[in-house]
Every structure is written in structure tokens, then in C-alpha cells.
Amino acid sequence: MSTVNVSVPATTANLGPGFDCIGAALTCYNQFQFALTEDTLNPLKITVTGAESHRVSIDQTNLIYQAFVNFYQHLDKSPPSIAINIELGIPLSRGLGSSATAIVGGLVGANELAGQALSIEEVMELAIAIEGHPDNVVPALLGHCQLSVGERGNWQICQVPWHQDLIPVVGIPNFELSTQEARGVLPKQLSRADAIFNIAHMGLLIRALETANTDWLAMALEDKLHQPYRQSLIPGYEAVKQAAIAAGAYGMVISGAGPTLLAITSPKQATEVIKGMETAWQSLDIIAQVRSLSLDTQGARIFY
Ligand SMILES: Nc1ncnc2c1ncn2[C@@H]1O[C@H](COP(=O)(O)OP(=O)(O)OP(=O)(O)O)[C@@H](O)[C@H]1O
Ligand SMILES: N[C@@H](CCO)C(=O)O
Numbered sequence: 001m002s003t004v005n006v007s008v009p010a011t012t013a014n015l016g017p018g019f020d021c022i023g024a025a026l027t028c029y030n031q032f033q034f035a036l037t038e039d040t041l042n043p044l045k046i047t048v049t050g051a052e053s054h055r056v057s058i059d060q061t062n063l064i065y066q067a068f069v070n071f072y073q074h075l076d077k078s079p080p081s082i083a084i085n086i087e088l089g090i091p092l093s094r095g096l097g098s099s100a101t102a103i104v105g106g107l108v109g110a111n112e113l114a115g116q117a118l119s120i121e122e123v124m125e126l127a128i129a130i131e132g133h134p135d136n137v138v139p140a141l142l143g144h145c146q147l148s149v150g151e152r153g154n155w156q157i158c159q160v161p162w163h164q165d166l167i168p169v170v171g172i173p174n175f176e177l178s179t180q181e182a183r184g185v186l187p188k189q190l191s192r193a194d195a196i197f198n199i200a201h202m203g204l205l206i207r208a209l210e211t212a213n214t215d216w217l218a219m220a221l222e223d224k225l226h227q228p229y230r231q232s233l234i235p236g237y238e239a240v241k242q243a244a245i246a247a248g249a250y251g252m253v254i255s256g257a258g259p260t261l262l263a264i265t266s267p268k269q270a271t272e273v274i275k276g277m278e279t280a281w282q283s284l285d286i287i288a289q290v291r292s293l294s295l296d297t298q299g300a301r302i303f304y
Contacts, residue, residue, distance in 0.1 A: 003035040004034050005034075005302070010090045013135035013136045016205060016227070016251070019223070019226045020133045023145070024168070027294045027296050031089070032087075035082070035084075036081065046064075047084075049087050068082065071118075075114065075118075096260055100140040103137055105300070125152075134148035163210060167267055167294075170262055170290070194225065198223060198225050221250070227254055235284060236280065241261070246276060252264075
């Protein structure tokens with residue numbers, strides 16, 4: 001087989017208190033096609049379609065290709081000549097795990113072309129090493145909501161049940177915030193009180209997601225580790241949060257490193273929450289796309 005297609009879901013990381021360790025896959029996708037070529041003079045050809053396609057590099061710096069090459073380096077082999085077609089469905093640098101889709105897509109495509117030389121656990125390990133933290137790449141690969149605990153070479157991955165009555169609503173503004181910039185504003189040290197706050201809220205979050213106990217969820221989404229420092233990088237954060245909660249959301253958090261904002265609500269209130277968040281962005285003259293999504297339960301999918 002010389003051509004393989006891989007579809008990888010968007011992911012929302014952190015979910016409030018779970019900085020760098022929890023993330024959920026959402027029903028919005030990037031698609032990648034990998035076709036082996038015989039062209040040794042031009043070993044890489046990349047084409048990109050979809051919104052923001054002009055912003056993706058089409059040379060060897062492309063993150064998908066870097067992950068692809070990383071896979072072959074891991075096997076001590078040279079990468080084959082390859083044509084990669086990228087169909088972007090997930091906006092870039094918005095906190096919806098676009099970089100994780102590129103890393104997972106590149107690795108899964110390479111693994112399939114290499115006859116599944118690596119197990120899914122080995123692919124996951126490589127993906128975490130490239131991204132530097134597991135919270136996006138693990139659910140992008142496996143689907144569902146995933147808690148990743150451990151360190152290089154020794155990860156425990158725990159699927160966190162997500163109650164079907166909890167609807168994720170994402171508000172995606174039309175400005176970008178790079179993960180690098182959003183990590184740059186975080187303090188190097190935390191007080192003991194803030195550490196205890198996050199440990200307790202994270203424990204509550206796991207049970208709240210499973211049971212849809214909405215009092216628990218409303219409290220569990222609070223965090224003292226990253227959101228207080230990142231809010232000022234996202235114009236409209238407070239107004240959109242207030243509007244979402246007034247319209248029936250249980251809470252609202254920064255999705256990944258932002259600037260996308262993630263509200264969680266009930267199936268009944270989802271339309272009102274979307275309207276409320278839209279109106280709040282509009283009143284600040286910020287263009288944003290607000291929509292409800294579902295939990296993706298498949299992760300990276302291979303098809304021919
Ligand atoms: N389909 C893609 N092909 C190649 N590179 C990509 C692709 N998608 C994302 N990237 C790379 O990832 C960068 C965005 O990564 P960044 O971590 O800043 O944002 P994100 O992954 O969208 O957000 P977050 O990590 O907060 O969820 C892009 O600037 C680009 O370099
Ligand atoms: N946990 C990461 C997710 C974005 O890559 C962060 O918030 O910086």
C-alpha cells in the first residue's frame with residue numbers, strides 16, 4: 001500500500017484545573033493524505049486546502065513532516081519520498097490542538113506506511129516527546145477524554161468518562177495566540193495554597209464529568225495555575241464567561257492555551273449559550289465562531 005489517509009480530531013486541553021494532563025477530543029477534524037513517491041530529487045511535496053491554508057509551511061519545517069521524519073529516525077531509517085495533502089478543518093493556534101493533529105497525523109501516517117512497525121503506545125510516546133506535554137496528543141490519538149500521568153517512557157493513560165448530558169461549546173475568536181506565548185506568562189512557582197486548590201478541583205472535575213453533577217462541575221472548572229495569568233491575553237474573556245454562565249453554562253474555561261473559550265452546558269441550554277457567547281464577542285467588535293461540538297470517541301482514524 002502506497003497511500004494512506006489519516007483523520008485526527010481537535011482537542012481541548014486543561015479543562016480548567018488539569019493543566020498539561022487532561023484533554024478531550026472534539027468532533028472537528030484535520031485530514032492528511034500521505035502518498036509515497038519515487039521522486040528522490042524532490043523528496044517532499046506538500047499541498048494544503050481549507051481555511052488558513054496559506055499559513056501552513058510547505059517545506060521541511062512543516063510539523064507533520066517533522067513528525068513523519070522523527071518516526072523514521074526512531075527506526076534508524078531514512079524517510080521515503082512523500083507527497084502530503086493537508087485538509088485543514090481546525091483553526092491554527094486557537095487552543096484546539098492543531099499542532100497535536102499535525103504530530104499525531106505525521107506519526108500515524110508514517111507508521112501505517114511502514115506496516116505498523118510501532119504499537120499505538122510507542123506512537124503515543126513519540127507524540128508526547130515531540131509536543132512536550134500529553135494533554136492534546138493523547139486524546140487526538142485515542143479519542144475520548146484522557147488523563148495522562150507519568151513521565152517519559154512511563155505513562156499511565158486513563159480514559160475519563162464524559163457524561164452525555166455535558167455539551168462542549170467552543171467560542172473561537174479570529175485572533176491567534178501561540179502556545180509558546182501563552183506559556184510564557186505563567187509563573188515558574190506556585191504557592192502551596194494554589195497547588196492544593198488545583199489538586200482538589202481536579203479530583204472534583206473527574207467525578208463531575210462522569211456524573212454530570214452540575215454543582216460539582218461549576219466549581220471544578222475553576223483553576224489557579226494558568227487561567228488567571230492568561231485571561232489578559234484574551235480580549236473579551238470575562239464578558240464571554242459571564243454571558244455563557246448567564247445563558248446556562250455550568251462554567252467556562254480557556255481551551256488549551258487559548259484564545260478559544262470552552263463552555264460546558266446542557267443539551268437544552270446549548271443554543272442559548274451559543275447566542276450569549278456570540279453576542280458578547282460581537283459587543284466587543286470581535287469576530288468569533290461559536291458552536292457546540294460532541295466528544296470524539298475514535299481518535300486518529302486511518303482510511304484508504
Ligand atoms: N496542519 C498543520 N500542518 C503543519 N503545521 C501545523 C498544522 N497545524 C498546526 N501546525 C503548527 O502548529 C502551530 C500551532 O501550534 P500551537 O501549539 O501554537 O497552537 P494549537 O496547537 O492550535 O493550540 P493548543 O496547543 O493551545 O491547543 C502552527 O503555527 C503550525 O506551526
Ligand atoms: N496544556 C497546554 C495545552 C496547549 O498546548 C497549555 O495550556 O499550554
